[in-house]
Amino acid sequence: MQTANHSLATASPSLAVAIANPGALGTLDAYISTVNRLPLLTPEQETSLARKLRDTDSLDAARELVVSHLRLVVSVSRQYLGYGLPHADLIQEGNVGLMKAVKRFDPERGVRLVSFAVHWIKAEIHEFIIRNWRLVKVATTKAQRKLFFNLRSMRPDGQTLDPAQIDAIARELDVRPQDVSEMEVRLTGRDMSLENQDDDDDTYAPIAYLSDEGRQEPTQVMERAAQSALQGRGLAGALDVLDERSRRIVQARWLQDEGGATLHELAQEFGVSAERIRQIEAAAMKKMRAALSA
Template identity: 65%
Template sequence: MSHALTFPVPSAVGSLDQYIQSVNRIPLLTEKEESDLARSLRDEGDVEAARKLVLSHLRVVVAIARGYLGYGLPHSDLIQEGNVGLMKAVKRFDPDRGVRLVSFAIHWIKAEIHEYIVKNWRLVKIATTKAQRKLFFNLRSMRRSSNTLQGDEVIAMAEHLGVKPEEVREMETRLSGGDVALEAGPDDDEERFAPIAYLADPHAEPSEVIAQRQYAHLQDEGLHTALAKLDDRSRTIVQRRWLADGEAATLHELAAEYGVSAERIRQIEAKAMQKMRSQLAELA
């Protein structure tokens, strides 16, 4: 089945702003166009139909990802994860259910973004159950004000989300608390003490220190060995993404440098990390 629709493809290179402008220029599908494309994909496995369905909904992913910027993760990475959810939704979409793709896709887009945030946000350590994840993503929106939650609010929220009141209080503390630098910054007053100056180390016994240093040395050698097993491109991507001294490179930045899509960079990264884990396991 052929389709007369033409779609401008977002460039694989360029800045995030250029990408967003590009996807916002892609025309929306009418209900009939969407239905025809979805049936072509479902009945004939038409890859081109799938591409058009995905492209026409990229702006939806951008809008949803923008709502999660408060968690401190790169907007481009949130968009990339949301795009994965969109592709899963397109694959599973049934036009005969009587709903538009956008309504069906929102769940899959948010699910992928939620999973990414939970895996990467440094403060989320208790969000391991479905109820706790629901608490994590709903606590801010359910609060009546920016003030500390009162007893009745805590109880009501706990009952609504199916968690314990103490879990609500702990999550609120995690979300409202800021990071404290372990060491004083270069501009801090000389007399100011950072935690590094007064926090005791219960494992500072000399033999343990030596053992830990030997273990760290072996781990460092193992990392270098694992990196050496990668091809040049994979090694550079892993180093830029996870081992950079400064700010880590985003998927879109690397995609622009290599002239490929952000999804391709993500695939290379995942394959490289899997290969490194196997190599480190052999050295353990």
């Protein structure tokens, strides 16, 4: 068998690109075939590379650790094909989780990287699925996320749950019955396009009967004037009560011209968890509301 170092030396240029884009090797099948042919690291090799990365920040050591575990990402990503998202995208997000795991791996804990990395890979894929599965977010709290990734498999043949089944699932997942009922509704619902998706002029889409925002009704004029004042003097004053980090989070999330930053993106920027960013955001909003009502 070839040594891991020899295989990586010959495959690293293309695989380095493939880590960021699994389609870079031509097809997804070609990518999977390539990573599955790479030999696994022995425990001794893994420990040596991890120590080298820890002590010297060696990019070569990091690359070898990542590339030798790409097959793990492929394996984990297959578990999430039922959500209708491209397999290549799932692999790409899983690779991001793998790289985070390699960066944080401690070789002195006596745990193999494969066991440590699987949790980071799943977490990154979970974030991607929740961001992209629906236009409207279906799972934002910890309990909702647990339900989102378990309820589909626990529903008998996809049928509507009766009260007894809802109570049983709630007990098993340690969540409230009303959370189970709410998530079931969200999972069985579907996104609706505002505009007509076919060429039939006789078919009405929601856009046809929504209110005309161009009409200058007195209530709308007053609301726009109040909103304009709020966004001017009031908003500036409310932002001034926040510390620098809280102000940055609020501005990035809600005051961007085109699409605000996600909790996950801000978590990476500040080096904390997405849940911590959510907590800071909630506290900042509370301070701003108090300032605006003063």
